[in-house]
Amino acid sequence: MPTTRKLAAAALAAAVGATALAACGGQDGQGGGGDAGAAKATTVTLVSHDSFAASSAVLKEFTKETGYKVKVLKSGDAGEAVNKAILTKGAPQGDVFFGVDNTLLSRALDNGLFTPYTAKGIDRVDPSTRLDKAKHRVTPIDSGYLCVNYDRAYFARHKLAPPNTFADLVKPQYKNMLVTENVATSSPGLGFLLGTIARYGDSGWQDYWKKLKANGVQVVDSWEQAYDQDFSGSAGGKKAKATRPLVVSYASSPPSEVLYAKPRPKSPAQAPTGVATGTCFRQIEFAGLLDGAKNTAGGKALIDFMISKRFQEDMPLQMFVDPVVKGAKEPEVFTKFGAKITDGESMAPPRIAAHRDQWIQTWSSLLVK
């Protein structure tokens, strides 16, 4: 019967068409990329976490300079992406991995994830971020701080000075104000915990958290929940009539709020949120050449490019992080609305790796159970 045949033909055409469309889609997209089979030599694959972003103009520039197209594979949140890379060690999904931070670095290095490579221009990189200076297995790309953010309007309304340090957070005037994230499921939550451990030491941090608990800290599972639902200073929080004026977030969150506010505030005083600069923990993200990469030369070129001025200056507004290269200019919204953090806490990756699981467990029994 002709109608059936027509139908079958149409279905087939639709399927083929859709496949072709999606195939095209696989090639355009943000990173350019390309068919792995056809253009292996000219494609370099970057494996990263979901937050990776770079403007297409910058990536096109890389292609123009080196002839390599960048294909970006997003592999879940930071922890998940690192774990996936560990799982596929030897037969990696791509050539370069970006997004392993100082809290996960030891785990990645101990598993032998990366091939050493000394990037061109490494000398211009801020020495305080070069945690693998000796072996050059990873190259620092960006840094940032996890800090308590506060709702400016709230504190103005209540004629209260916002907190500034870890110690402030346990004071009675800030009772029932802070919302933070579960350290077992959220990397900002973990960063904040590490900050308190760095500040109060092995002996003191549990006491500190007991006080925080007594002072009414709220723990939720994800950053999205904390920031968009429970923090009164965010857009989502305002709509949800959120009641917590303090949240564990990033130092870059206030500039982001400004950038996406309408109308855009003119001065820092008008910005919806601010940062408690004495509650910060430093996060550094690294990139490395994956062991077993198919396109080693391309991977090396990409790492070189990632610490170039062009990429470093593009990065802040893409991923809301700070550049690590001397002389890379920060955008105005950062310099004007971002906080200057001078005394952020930090911790050596081996120490984190050695105690991480135990700290998480102790914290969980203190706060969640």
Added chain:
Amino acid sequence: MKGAEGPGASPGPPATGRRRAVRPAAVRLALMALPLAFFAVFFAYPVVSIVGRGLRTADGWQLGEVTQVLGRPGILHVLWFTLWQALASTGLTLLIALPGAYVFARFSFPGKQVLRAAVTVPFVLPTVVAGTAFLALLGRGGLLDQLWGVRLDTTVWAILLAHVFFNYAVVVRTVGGLWAQLDPRQEEAARVLGASRLAAWRRVTLPALAPAVAAAALMVFLFTFTSFGVIQILGGPGFSTLEVEIYRQTAELLQLPTAAILTLVQLVAVGAVLGVHAWTVRRRESALRLVDPSTTARRPRGAGQWALLGGVLASVALLLFLPLGVLVERSLDTPGGHGFAYYRALTSVDASGTFLVAPLEAVWNSVRYAVVAAAIALVVGGLAAAALTRRAGRFARGFDALLMLPLGVSAVTVGFGFLITLDKPPLDLRSSWILVPLAQALVGVPFVVRTMLPVLRAVDGRLREAAAVLGASPLRVFREVDLALVRRALLVAAGFAFAVSLGEFGATVFIARPGNPTLPVAVARLLSRPGDLTYGEAMALSTVLMIVCALSLLLLERIRTDRSGEF
């Protein structure tokens, strides 16, 4: 031999014995080959590999771990919570949705078709979106908070109610679908024979309905037993199901042995549930005299029936539409008053130039992936359904259950399994776009099978024989008879697979994917960036996703056949 003169009537060469009559078993095997291969490569192999990786070390199989892991108090707590919340959710869903099933089956009222499509929207909505919306009902400043000062977020009630929200449609469609086709005259006959209204319902309708209720209950149990997003978003840190624990152990902690053992526990539980499900489905297919659903519905009569209709509509409005409504409201609530500013923002790469693609482009990405996923699901599921239509032996029944298994296996298990198995040519698909639709199709196939199977089974076998006697080869018979008759069901199945892939979040986030975000992923990404505009855009994009889902479901309602399966 006048009868065989015509050129078209040539009966073929006299049998030489070389050409054997095709056996049904061989046909079934041939039809099953592709679906089996699909499941072997894209499901069984990855899952077995990742579980094996967890359970086997250099010293051999670590089976001693099993008792050790299952003995941990934390794990026991998770197992217990998983089980009881699934049971409670199932009970609550039935309690709230069964009156709905009755109202949809037996009453006719204006807007019924639209409403039935609308109640299905939550089912295909990604949990990220729905969770946000649901908080607006139960959370701070939500309706309950405003009316009575009650907040249910981070309580188990939020989880249970959200499960009702998601699974309402499963009950309404599975039970209501059958209820609408039960001949009311059977109940009338019982009344004439002296049964009271209640007795007639209990003795006539209930037994006919029981298998459908059981099947619906089992599906709800399955979905809630493997609940992930709802628990994460609404439950807070205090609650964890097996699925959440598997995710944590795998993705966050890389504790593969523990994850493997939990995966096995979940597999066993889900396998048992599916076994029971298959059994009730078979019983449901046992001959009931079904009638055209349009003849059984009528306008409600009397205060009682109007009250029932009103009650059901109110519960639907409160539980299903209020959260969705909040989503829409927030997408329109701009700083400059209500308007479409966020929607306009979706169409452009935003003002500051920080977004790589216009978020609306994600709609197009999603549609493309969903079309491919639906096509794959349709081919695989269609062939599987065709194979299962032929006399079902024990083997075929096992196959049926196998096809359902992906619904019960954690997406993270499958996703991580992909990573360590599909890593060599020609199967190195890890960086290919096709992996996303493939993973989505894995979830879509069970829906296609469940939609097609009842229709295919309802095709009178003698029609096939009639075609064969008239000279149609087995393949031709399938094309000319089965395919022609199930065309509408095929469209329905395709649409459903499409809608499910559109909202599918689990598999999509657990596999690495090239740059083009799908709708749910784009929503998640927008939500992860602080700011008024991004939040508003996330709400607007969610609303768009909701509308796309609703439209495809409404389209399905229009072409819905009267026996279009369970969903």
Added chain:
Amino acid sequence: MALLTLEDVTVRFGARAALDAVRLDVAEHEIVSVLGPSGSGKSTMLRVIAGLQAPGGGRVLLDGADQAAVPVHRRGVGLMFQDHQLFPQRDVAGNVAFGLRMHGASRAEQRTRVEELLELVGLPGAGGRAVSTLSGGEQQRVALARALAPRPRLLMLDEPLGQLDRGLRERLVVELRGLFGRLGTTVLAVTHDQGEAFALADRVVVMGDGRVAQTGTPLGVWQRPASAFVARFLGFDNVVPATVGGESADTPWGKLPMEPGSPQGGRTLLVRPAGVRMAAPDDGLRCEVETRTFRGSRVVVRLRPEGGGPPLDAECAPAEAPREGDTVGVTFSQDDVVVLAESGTGAKTNATAKTNADAGLRDGSRST
């Protein structure tokens, strides 16, 4: 050479034999009706011939060729299903043209053949109609046209007129016989309705319990049922055990006159109702009239012998029929007393059936 030959075809469903070593020949251009109660295996026979059911034993030959390895769609036979099984999604023309398409006929060829066949079955111009709008009789005609379209060498009909009302059935059966005669089609039809079978066929095959009980011309079978089973199936209830001695037989109804040369000894006898004569009560076997049933131009009277013994049916003109409760005397006419084969149900062996068939043929030819 016969067009169709069944050689000891056996089909078992579990322990039950649906077909038990059935032998049958159908010659070209012959119209054969298989007659039997439901469950006698007649539909199974058609399914085996069409290839829809594999026989457990025996062979099916078409034009002398064994069909064991020939799949359904290559056997070149036609089958009209009991409930027609028209394709609901196609219109009338689409249904009729189906077989032609399967055999690769050109569009033009299909069109002319469809028109020709619709004309033939009395539905000219109905090609565009949806099958759901057809009446039962029209569906039957379309199903017939569809089966005839690819010119099958053997056309099989399964209860072709089963669902139609009586008047239509009687008219159609005559039409069909005329049509098949004109086309020279070889037909094998199964039915449970003896009227239909006798009106349609050149030859009748009676089946019971998966076996052939009798083969013969319609008249031959009617006049000389081969067994008590056949007799009862044809509606004859006057079946009794008897001891034949010379030209009479001892029965529960007394002595019955027999044809000279009848087989002697313990036998089963059939007395056709027409041969049961009713007269004054003193004359012959005294019986009470239990019921009277009108059957068109005749009346069947159910009689109960006063001296005991099984009830007895008699047939007479309406005017002569006694009233219920009357007492009558019964005598028997020798011509209507028939000696049946020994067995209670079907034929014991095919040899018996064969003999009876031959006898039937002989009888048939004599009485025409």
